[in-house]
Amino acid sequence: MNLETKIQTLRAEINKSLSVLTRIENYIVDFQQKKLNMPHGIDEAMIITQALTNYYTCIETLFLRISKFFENNLDKDLWHSSLLEKMTLEIEDVRPKVICDSVYNGLLELLKFRHFSRYYFELDYDWDKLKFLLKKFNDIHIQIRTDLSIFDYFLNKLL
Helix, strand or coil: CCHHHHHHHHHHHHHHHHHHHHHHHHHHHHHHHHHCCCCCCHHHHHHHHHHHHHHHHHHHHHHHHHHHHHCCCCCCCCHHHHHHHHCCCCECCCECCCCCHHHHHHHHHHHHHHHHHHCCCCCCCCHHHHHHHHHHHHHHHHHHHHHHHHHHHHHHHHC
8 A cells, every 4th residue: 555545544534533523522512411410320420431431432543543654653551541642742754743732631531531431340420520521521522623633634735
């Protein structure tokens, strides 16, 4: 596969991921508006947990594809946090940063939560933590789409 085809493939992956992210974002925003004004129960907590986990996993998968395309050099033991951190780096003569620092900080909280939620088997959810995570999501979800669009523009210029 030549370089132009690889770039076009990465751009298609970004656009596909943006489409999925938008659907998840819309779901979370709509859910907050319709359901979180009511009493909070286990169902709402499980839905929020799964939606935020899916949201972060979609982003992380895209970041892994970007990393493999450009540098593919991650710490093997802590690759999840290493990957996220690398997306904040501008690598001279290689690529610009993918996300800004404010997005990184919000995503870092979602990464920590995703790791925790995979091993949490109880049904007693901490609503203060869930509200904190929803705030982080609300703070970054528009900016991350902007950051990814800017990165896609960079890729387009490479062509």
